[in-house]
Amino acid sequence: MHPPVEAIKIQKGMNADDLVKAMRGAGVMGAGRMGKAAEILEKVFTNSDCRTFFGFAGALVPGGMKGIIIDMLESGVIDVMVTTGANLTHDLAEAFGHRHYQGSHHADDEALNKIGLVRMFDTYMPNKVYEDLEDFFEKHYDSFKDLETIKEFLWKIGELMPSTEKSILKTCYEKKIPLFCPGIADSGIGLMIWGRLAQGKKCQVKAFEDLKEMMDLAWTAKQAGVIYLGGGLPKNFIQQAMQLAPNAASYGVQITMDRPEPGGSSGAELCEGISWGKMEPQAKFVDVICDVTIALPVLWAAVKNRI
Amino acid sequence: MHPPVEAIKIQKGMNADDLVKAMRGAGVMGAGRMGKAAEILEKVFTNSDCRTFFGFAGALVPGGMKGIIIDMLESGVIDVMVTTGANLTHDLAEAFGHRHYQGSHHADDEALNKIGLVRMFDTYMPNKVYEDLEDFFEKHYDSFKDLETIKEFLWKIGELMPSTEKSILKTCYEKKIPLFCPGIADSGIGLMIWGRLAQGKKCQVKAFEDLKEMMDLAWTAKQAGVIYLGGGLPKNFIQQAMQLAPNAASYGVQITMDRPEPGGSSGAELCEGISWGKMEPQAKFVDVICDVTIALPVLWAAVKNRI
Amino acid sequence: MHPPVEAIKIQKGMNADDLVKAMRGAGVMGAGRMGKAAEILEKVFTNSDCRTFFGFAGALVPGGMKGIIIDMLESGVIDVMVTTGANLTHDLAEAFGHRHYQGSHHADDEALNKIGLVRMFDTYMPNKVYEDLEDFFEKHYDSFKDLETIKEFLWKIGELMPSTEKSILKTCYEKKIPLFCPGIADSGIGLMIWGRLAQGKKCQVKAFEDLKEMMDLAWTAKQAGVIYLGGGLPKNFIQQAMQLAPNAASYGVQITMDRPEPGGSSGAELCEGISWGKMEPQAKFVDVICDVTIALPVLWAAVKNRI
């Protein structure tokens, strides 16, 4: 009934997949939850009846996760993606040839400001990113002004942006993966559109219009698997689609450092979703309490080997 | 140069304001930060040149904070408010006569689902809230369909909603306090609009349009004080306005349980904003690492006494 | 069955007790748990059949909590105290006339080292504290060398230390409150004893001997109330006494910022103790997820008014 905890044994040269399988035996605390997450992700990614909804928030591009997310997109394991405007802004910045830099969280912020670096904990980005964003949206604004959904707006960025560097936005566009970002106004990209509005230009992108496609995707899924990296709007936007859809999620993996006790969506345990009808009572799911930039590479290294 | 820590002394029957003043002497760890937060809030609220931008996320209405937020709005200390769709949905639910209930985070979620209760950590809400929301938006939809900003949309809800119970939405409407919610599609209110869109109705609310007023409010502020409860979009939406405005924030108080290390905006220390130009280098600010539902009542009890 | 959440209403000049009573109505998230904690503490402190076991860890003296703990000791509400060697070292340092200072967690640690300040997050202590500790133990060592329990050892410090400044150690000694510190070797006080051992002197204090008195105190309690500030050894030392005693704890209040998921004792929810027989199944208890330096002053201000 209760399987015994098996102490993890490490072999020299062990591959990441075998490591995560060994972690599964370690029980249900951190290591065991990682092992269980890999098992669920494998099921989600290999079940052709299961539509994968993938939400991610937090500084994942500055945190070095861009390549993994693009790899997942290219592997075809993500059917629907929801993220924050900040991640897309960072993605776009790198597409323009900018980089993020390793710094320190004890840096002198006033000094950073003077040399044109902005800080995200211990990672920096050059402030001049915004100049290239300005140029891009100024140059291409006519292509954006009549679009009505945020998804079309983001795919259009993906179409028009440089292709020298792989990007999340361009990959979604090229692979026609629905990409939602309900809080897009709250981002560097939003500020660029504001710049145009301040010039008297118009923008027809609607606040609620994407809900139609998002709800259709949830509604028509035979089964749904939900993956949440870091809480925030992306998680909740998928959660509420599950709530209304006839089938709630059958699988769920959440990775977060947020606490459940304050009651917000970001830190809420997945089991809570059962009360809402967001998660099937018999669903397989797991909450991994971990920094996404630690858990995601390990899990993807394991799961990529299995699919 | 470094003031000594003064051990807090508690007097029988002590009022909350004196308590928080005593906490100030306790240094700069938790207690001292609470004391400092009260001092900064007092400055923000009594400085007529200072425009107050107040962002709050998390389950604050289920957490019993509604009365305090309304009291702050009625006291005139909040000039601009930004929040999540979830808080406004809960606020609306209570305006329709529903209540939130004290429960347990170890509840059986499947059993709760069967009796129509949804769970937020250890607090419940009846699921039938959504029926009243449906009725409200169905009945009044003509009043919403031509509005173009989220702020107008929210004020319209405030105008049309019942007035039997005090509410955040109605108070903002009546006192003409600008209320922003860039992620409104991601909420129970968003789902209601989706219900109308699914019937073939239209909605003209734009995704980026509110940025004009929000940026104007930041741009025209002689001084700005920023207050962030719980991170999320509300914090970042104000932060980015500060970033572009000629004057960054002169005062800041943040209350959050999120960690800074993963690099996301929610857990970021306020000092980080100096690198971005969101916070003046000489600004007075403090990060209070605390559950908002604990810190806010204590701080408001103290500050209300001073203004 | 499930009481409704009552939004907190703040009155100008409100006393801290009324504030905490209002927080109780806010439900069971942070605010409500604070309210519930005050109710339980009131019961524990006013029930003459209930023996109070009070464990505290973390930087509470540097955090300004010394006065509150002494006030609780003097009020007679604490029957048995367990703490860390670090807190007692800080307490002793202040008794020698040293102070802790308000600093910054972004300080230059090498510079602090050069000017003789040691840092605990954002609070400093002068390094020369250790010189006075050296002198004290060198001078009085004959009084310590034949003692056999840690409790006697600590009471002896309380007896011999200066009395110009109130202290936890001296108050425990004077009021004959049993004071346990199973990890005493792991502290500045421990280092002082090591200094004498290195000179070839002897010390007879035993590692396990205090368990006899601690277990007797647990064994003879008609009822037990346990209060844990900050986890660590103090919590577990009381927990294990409850485990073996015929009556487990009837009341419990825990204040901690540690997470439960890694499985350690510090972050463990009190309900877990029921499986161990540390907590009665029908006990009244609450976990307050909060920085102790914020929660304790508020709770003591409320509870002091009620007893």
Add this chain to the structure above:
Amino acid sequence: MHPPVEAIKIQKGMNADDLVKAMRGAGVMGAGRMGKAAEILEKVFTNSDCRTFFGFAGALVPGGMKGIIIDMLESGVIDVMVTTGANLTHDLAEAFGHRHYQGSHHADDEALNKIGLVRMFDTYMPNKVYEDLEDFFEKHYDSFKDLETIKEFLWKIGELMPSTEKSILKTCYEKKIPLFCPGIADSGIGLMIWGRLAQGKKCQVKAFEDLKEMMDLAWTAKQAGVIYLGGGLPKNFIQQAMQLAPNAASYGVQITMDRPEPGGSSGAELCEGISWGKMEPQAKFVDVICDVTIALPVLWAAVKNRI
């Protein structure tokens, strides 16, 4: 000056070492800190002038980490070990043939109590473990009663315990690795000694005596590397030895989920140790904010490959 963040690329079948090397490029947030930790551990473990002080707290045996710790001990990379009595009690329980079991943190604790299972978050242990502990100490008590240090006491357990199952205690004994546990009275082992004391037997183990050997080990180290898993007494006991020793630590790796803001030792950043003289100003060190049961297997899989 600031290296750019390199997005991690995952290869199918990638070994864990290459994975962690790729994480290093991801910067300094979670992934990058893991990569940096592996680099530092490699240096510590391959530098023959460097003495390794390894402290671990938290539920690591129930969490499946026993095999890794034994593997590290057998590999010769740990020179001095400090832990909690709880971990040693769990280690001893498994040596008697008991197991830990995978359960749920939403379990009914009263029901668990009735069937004799005790809970550590989501992992269970049979309560009858204590019967075997009783038998063992009752049978062998004469071997323990005249020992004067906790280290000798623990080695004696290692000598006398069954050898059917590998254990931390026996491995330390057999390999003569100094094992310290300053809080030993605070554990199931402590309770067993109390049982003997309650029968009127004596125990000569001293509270401070181990400090002599511990300080000698710190004092005579040409260089010191400190590794802290989970804070608590084990961390601080090593930290204070570094503080007094002529050479502070040259290398440091800490893995913890505890927050720094409350000011306690468990969550304190390693850089803080520079102010105390516990860490050399030019030392190489890193704080990994992660559940130990996730970070340790990944790091050991990487580092084992390099040494």
